[in-house]
Amino acid sequence: MPAASTTLRMLAVSVIASLTVTGCQALDDAGRSIGRADLVNDFAARLDRALELTYSADYQLPGGQTASIAQAQDPARSAYRYPGGRLTVTADATAQCEATGGRTICTLVPPPAPGSKPAVTVFAEAKRRGLVTPPVVVGMLTTAALDPEAVIEQSDTTLAGHHATCMDVEQAAGNFSACMTTEGVLGSFTGDVDGKPMELTLSRYSDTVDGAAFDLPSGAGVVDRRTTTS
Numbered sequence: 357m358p359a360a361s362t363t364l365r366m367l368a369v370s371v372i373a374s375l376t377v378t379g380c381q382a383l384d385d386a387g388r389s390i391g392r393a394d395l396v397n398d399f400a401a402r403l404d405r406a407l408e409l410t411y412s413a414d415y416q417l418p419g420g421q422t423a424s425i426a427q428a429q430d431p432a433r434s435a436y437r438y439p440g441g442r443l444t445v446t447a448d449a450t451a452q453c454e455a456t457g458g459r460t461i462c463t464l465v466p467p468p469a470p471g472s473k474p475a476v477t478v479f480a481e482a483k484r485r486g487l488v489t490p491p492v493v494v495g496m497l498t499t500a501a502l503d504p505e506a507v508i509e510q511s512d513t514t515l516a517g518h519h520a521t522c523m524d525v526e527q528a529a530g531n532f533s534a535c536m537t538t539e540g541v542l543g544s545f546t547g548d549v550d551g552k553p554m555e556l557t558l559s560r561y562s563d564t565v566d567g568a569a570f571d572l573p574s575g576a577g578v579v580d581r582r583t584t585t586s
Contacts, residue, residue, distance in 0.1 A: 395510055396501040399523055399536060403490045406540035407434075407473060412569065413541055414560040415487070423487040423556060425542075426569040435569045436479070438487035444570055445474050449582055452481060453573060460576040488545045488554055493534045496549070500525045515543040515558045537561065 412426040433446040442453040453462040506527035520543040522535040532547020
């Protein structure tokens with residue numbers, strides 16, 4: 357597993373478990389008081405498990421724009437489509453595709469090591485274009501959990517016909533709200549990311565995926581950087 361991904365998961369699932377619980381608390385199904393560490397730990401673990409699912413999800417972005425996430429297993433592969441571009445991760449390559457001047461160019465770099473997950477850094481362009489991916493949300497929640505002044509509350513809603521659990525965060529670094537469906541799929545996000553206001557809402561979810569979702573766009577130019585010369 358890449359170092360960045362490993363660090364993120366350890367923070368979200370292990371390190372915060374040792375925090376002294378302060379701030380807002382909620383009640384679990386048994387009526388016991390639970391604090392920020394428990395809330396973030398559960399939310400992060402469920403988002404992480406979603407990386408092992410097969411599903412496709414469409415999202416509505418501001419201004420009528422759309423985005424989507426598709427995942428499939430055996431072999432593991434994923435595709436993230438956002439305004440003006442697409443990120444595809446397969447066993448063959450990690451492909452970053454950009455549409456400019458009426459033409460799409462896809463740059464191929466080596467895929468993650470077998471059995472590992474993409475490093476958080478590969479989602480930077482998707483985030484810049486308006487698609488907040490689950491690893492980004494986990495990172496933001498982890499940061500909030502480490503802030504003793506942050507207030508984290510849990511609520512429930514329904515998105516695209518699916519029940520969802522939400523985390524509402526109030527903190528000096530910027531407030532945000534993230535929701536996740538029962539399946540563990542990111543359902544919505546509203547807030548500032550790197551100082552930029554962002555918003556997305558799940559509009560369609562399916563537990564099946566069209567295999568074409570992982571293909572490069574038809575007619576795209578390809579820049580292959582998977583091999584290096586010594």
